[in-house]
Amino acid sequence: MQSQQTDFSKFEDLSKRIRIGSLVAIYHAGSGHPGGALSAADLMSYISGRLLAWPTSNGNALTRDRFVLSKGHACPVLYAAAAESGLIPHRMLLTFRKLGSPLQGHPHVLDAPWVETSTGSLGQGFSAAIGMALGLRYQHSKARVYAMLGDGELQEGEVWEGAMCAGHYKLDNLCVIVDHNKLQSDDSNENIMGVEPLRAKWEAFRWHVIEIDGHDFEQINAAFTEAKKISVKPTAIIANTVKGRGVSFMEGSPLWHGSVKLRDEELVTALSELGVSEHHLRGYLDGSIWQNDNR
Numbered sequence: 642m643q644s645q646q647t648d649f650s651k652f653e654d655l656s657k658r659i660r661i662g663s664l665v666a667i668y669h670a671g672s673g674h675p676g677g678a679l680s681a682a683d684l685m686s687y688i689s690g691r692l693l694a695w696p697t698s699n700g701n702a703l704t705r706d707r708f709v710l711s712k713g714h715a716c717p718v719l720y721a722a723a724a725e726s727g728l729i730p731h732r733m734l735l736t737f738r739k740l741g742s743p744l745q746g747h748p749h750v751l752d753a754p755w756v757e758t759s760t761g762s763l764g765q766g767f768s769a770a771i772g773m774a775l776g777l778r779y780q781h782s783k784a785r786v787y788a789m790l791g792d793g794e795l796q797e798g799e800v801w802e803g804a805m806c807a808g809h810y811k812l813d814n815l816c817v818i819v820d821h822n823k824l825q826s827d828d829s830n831e832n833i834m835g836v837e838p839l840r841a842k843w844e845a846f847r848w849h850v851i852e853i854d855g856h857d858f859e860q861i862n863a864a865f866t867e868a869k870k871i872s873v874k875p876t877a878i879i880a881n882t883v884k885g886r887g888v889s890f891m892e893g894s895p896l897w898h899g900s901v902k903l904r905d906e907e908l909v910t911a912l913s914e915l916g917v918s919e920h921h922l923r924g925y926l927d928g929s930i931w932q933n934d935n936r
Contacts, residue, residue, distance in 0.1 A: 649858040655725060656686035657915050660887050662721030662734055664915075665925050667901075668908045670738035673746070674899035676891060677791060678718040680822040680882040683856045688787060688818075689722040692865065695755050703782045707757050707773055711766030712791035712820065713747040714899060719756070720744050728755050731931040763791070764799035767817070771803050774815040774875075782814075785869070789818045793825030796834045801846070807875045808847030815875040816868045817848075820855065822884035824895045843877040855880030888914055 660682045667673030694705035710719045717737065724731045729744075736742035743752040747761030757773070760766035770788035777784050794800060807815055821839070823830050830836050843850045849871045853860040861880070868876040884898070885891025888911040903911070909922055917925065924930030 649862070652683070652686045652690055652858050655690055656683045657887070658725055659686055659689075659718060659721045661912060661915055661917065661925070662724055662731065663717035664888075664903065664908060664911050665928075666717045666720060666734040666737035666744070668903040668926075669735045669928060671902050672738060672900060673717055674714045675717070675888075675901065675903070676824065676884040676894070676897040676899070677712060677715040677820065677822065678721075679886045679888060679891065680855070680884045681712075681715055681718050681789060681820045682886065683858065684789065684818055684820065684861065684880055684882075685718045685722050687858065687861045687865070688789075689726055691862075692787060695723070695726065695728055696757060703777070703780055704784055706785045706787065707770070709757050709760065709766045709770040709773070709786070709788040710748060711760055711764070711770065711788050712794055713759075713761030713766060715791070715820075716744075716746070716748050719748060723755060732928070735928045735931065763794040764797035764803070766790075767794075767800055767803050770817075771807050771812065771815065774807070774812045775810065777814060778810075778812070785814045785816060787816050787818065789820055791825070792819055792821045792823060792830055792836055792839075793833070795819070795836045795839070795842075796830075801842075804843065804846040804848065811847075811873045812875045813872050816865070817875070817877045819877060819879045820882055821879050822882045824884045824893070824898065826898055827895050829895070839879055843879075847874060849874045849876045850879065851876065852879045853881065855882035856886060 660679055663678040667675050693708045723729050737744045738746050748756040750756055750759045758769040767788050770786050774786040840850050851864045853864045864878045883892050891897040
């Protein structure tokens with residue numbers, strides 16, 4: 642039990658670094674989507690730290706598990722996780738959304754070949770993940786496909802066509818994670834287009850459903866462990882999360898969904914709440930904190 646607790650503490654530390662990287666990238670870009678990146682950070686920490694085998698030229702395509710960030714606008718969380726994994730230098734986060742940078746406002750597979758597919762048009766990443774799962778099955782691979790969807794994304798008809806398809810083909814190598822922070826754009830899901838009853842919807846399409854607190858690593862770990870044991874059904878993990886998690890003035894506020902510019906004092910407050918010492922704050926503001934990261 643002690644080793645498990647130590648393991649979860651590592652994920653907690655990693656999720657803090659992912660949140661910091663996400664916010665600093667958005668700050669230097671002058672725009673971005675912090676709310677959904679922060680709500681997904683704990684899930685991304687576990688996925689990148691335990692489940693994910695990033696695509697590399699040396700990787701075995703038939704044996705490695707895959708991850709698709711279908712809610713592509715939250716890509717700072719993916720880019721920050723890639724930096725923490727050593728896949729890209731941290732200083733590259735400073736180029737987010739800049740012309741010529743491989744780190745665009747939505748993941749692009751040609752610019753960043755370590756992502757599985759380009760995403761951002763809501764619902765399409767999920768469809769691509771279904772295709773990957775089918776392809777792996779036809780090749781008799783035991784690899785799994787994980788896809789993260791935003792709950793606002795569930796308003797797309799393509800998602801439910803995909804859910805019906807995956808249920809019909811009994812894709813037990815497919816696991817969807819719904820980042821259920823209950824906010825989208827400039828209001829709540831319920832006010833814009835209600836998605837409840839969410840569990841019943843997935844179950845109606847013949848999915849195994851697990852509901853968890855998406856910020857509790859013990860529950861996150863148990864859900865992914867359970868998903869691997871499910872046969873003849875795909876699995877949907879409904880992760881109840883808080884938009885803007887970890888930053889007090891962002892939590893639960895639709896104002897921090899996207900198209901926002903972080904002011905200096907806002908970044909300082911956010912980083913301080915995430916445990917950054919006063920000594921290092923200036924380094925994040927001017928980018929010098931990562932100047933010697935030459936991976």
